[in-house]
Amino acid sequence: MTMVDPPTRPGGAKVPWGPRGTAAATFAGRLAFEHVSRSFNETAAVNDISLELEPGETLCLLGPSGCGKTTLLRLAAGVDRPTSGRVILDDEEIAGPNTFVPAERRGVGLMFQDFALFPHLTILQNVAFGLRKLDRATAHEEALLALKRVGLERYADDYPDVLSGGEQQRVALARAIVPRPAVLLMDEPFSGLDQRLRDEIRAETLAVLRETRATCMLVTHDPQEAMWLADRIALMREGKLVQLGAPDELYNHPVDIEAARFFSDFNEFDVTVENKQLKTPIGSFAAPKGHSEGASAHVMVRPQGIALAGARTKNAFEAYVSGVRFVGESTYAFLAVEGYDQQITARLAGAAKVAHGEIRKFSVLPEHLLIFSGKISI
Numbered sequence: 475m476t477m478v479d480p481p482t483r484p485g486g487a488k489v490p491w492g493p494r495g496t497a498a499a500t501f502a503g504r505l506a507f508e509h510v511s512r513s514f515n516e517t518a519a520v521n522d523i524s525l526e527l528e529p530g531e532t533l534c535l536l537g538p539s540g541c542g543k544t545t546l547l548r549l550a551a552g553v554d555r556p557t558s559g560r561v562i563l564d565d566e567e568i569a570g571p572n573t574f575v576p577a578e579r580r581g582v583g584l585m586f587q588d589f590a591l592f593p594h595l596t597i598l599q600n601v602a603f604g605l606r607k608l609d610r611a612t613a614h615e616e617a618l619l620a621l622k623r624v625g626l627e628r629y630a631d632d633y634p635d636v637l638s639g640g641e642q643q644r645v646a647l648a649r650a651i652v653p654r655p656a657v658l659l660m661d662e663p664f665s666g667l668d669q670r671l672r673d674e675i676r677a678e679t680l681a682v683l684r685e686t687r688a689t690c691m692l693v694t695h696d697p698q699e700a701m702w703l704a705d706r707i708a709l710m711r712e713g714k715l716v717q718l719g720a721p722d723e724l725y726n727h728p729v730d731i732e733a734a735r736f737f738s739d740f741n742e743f744d745v746t747v748e749n750k751q752l753k754t755p756i757g758s759f760a761a762p763k764g765h766s767e768g769a770s771a772h773v774m775v776r777p778q779g780i781a782l783a784g785a786r787t788k789n790a791f792e793a794y795v796s797g798v799r800f801v802g803e804s805t806y807a808f809l810a811v812e813g814y815d816q817q818i819t820a821r822l823a824g825a826a827k828v829a830h831g832e833i834r835k836f837s838v839l840p841e842h843l844l845i846f847s848g849k850i851s852i
């Protein structure tokens with residue numbers, strides 16, 4: 475096989491290609507939204523969002539269906555215009571009260587849910603599609619390298635119908651990165667794939683993103699996917715930005731109860747501060763600062779935050795095991811505690827040795843405990 479010379483970046487530096495090829499690096503853009511809103515029939519799908527993506531960062535827009543993620547992405551792509559506010563790429567206003575740079579002049583790469591390839595073009599031509607400004611030979615050379623990067627160069631001259639769903643997705647990824655966009659925009663790019671394939675393509679995409687160093691904004695409703703891919707997550711709700719931060723910040727320090735619930739399941743208890751303690755059916759916890767005597771508090775404990783207690787574990791509680799489910803990496807134990815009429819769920823690591831009908835001692839791991847002030851109906 476002939477080796478293709480690595481392309482030259484401005485400044486003369488050669489981009490090194492690994493054995494399977496490496497995606498060519500790009501010059502990452504800084505994408506910013508300033509007080510951006512977009513309304514449809516008086517209803518704000520995106521409501522006063524200000525957000526800045528650092529060059530080279532992968533930011534996931536995360537939130538339930540209908541919260542405005544795709545609308546925000548479309549505003550960045552240039553396929554829709556904001557009702558108010560400004561979108562800025564590097565130092566250029568690309569959308570604003572008096573400006574609108576059309577999609578094709580923004581230098582952004584798009585990878586959407588329906589990643590349709592052109593059926594009448596070969597796979598190589600599909601990838602080279604975004605390189606029409608280059609001469610044909612160079613465009614094909616670059617496209618071939620991108621195809622090689624995703625492990626599909628052997629299909630270059632075939633048509634898309636020979637490819638499986640996962641392979642088509644890989645070609646779509648190659649097509650999105652080959653023009654070396656300053657910003658890549660991805661809308662639920664893995665949602666059409668089954669679980670195993672999704673994990674594989676996700677890992678591949680992450681590797682390619684790291685190599686290209688493009689700034690990437692990705693829409694997902696799946697918190698696991700967001701945590702897997704993102705440098706920072708922008709959590710949205712009803713058109714608004716609720717919380718912005720690194721995955722562990724959102725997971726460990728959610729701004730509110732709903733944000734916490736978005737990332738995991740919880741056992742939840744409404745309690746009152748008594749003697750500076752929050753007494754729940756599964757243990758007593760110190761009331762955090764700012765929780766005054768007699769005030770209501772909401773205590774949340776993740777199932778994986780309940781573990782079997784050792785003989786000397788403090789603050790252990792006794793429970794009747796009313797059911798056990800082994801699911802591979804963990805074992806779910808359903809617990810009944812005297813004086814409390816709701817079931818408590820524990821997720822124990824590995825194949826935990828608990829059996830239906832036993833009375834055992836458990837305790838709460840503090841890193842899986844969250845406390846909010848106020849009372850809510852569960």
Ligand code: ADP
Binds near residue numbers: 540541
């Ligand atoms: P998400 O991507 O988070 O699922 P969307 O951005 O697609 O949410 O939609 C946000 C809200 O805006 C929804 O209520 C949706 O119905 C509405 N919406 C989006 N696009 C349009 C449109 N072209 N016309 C009218 N309403 C729209």
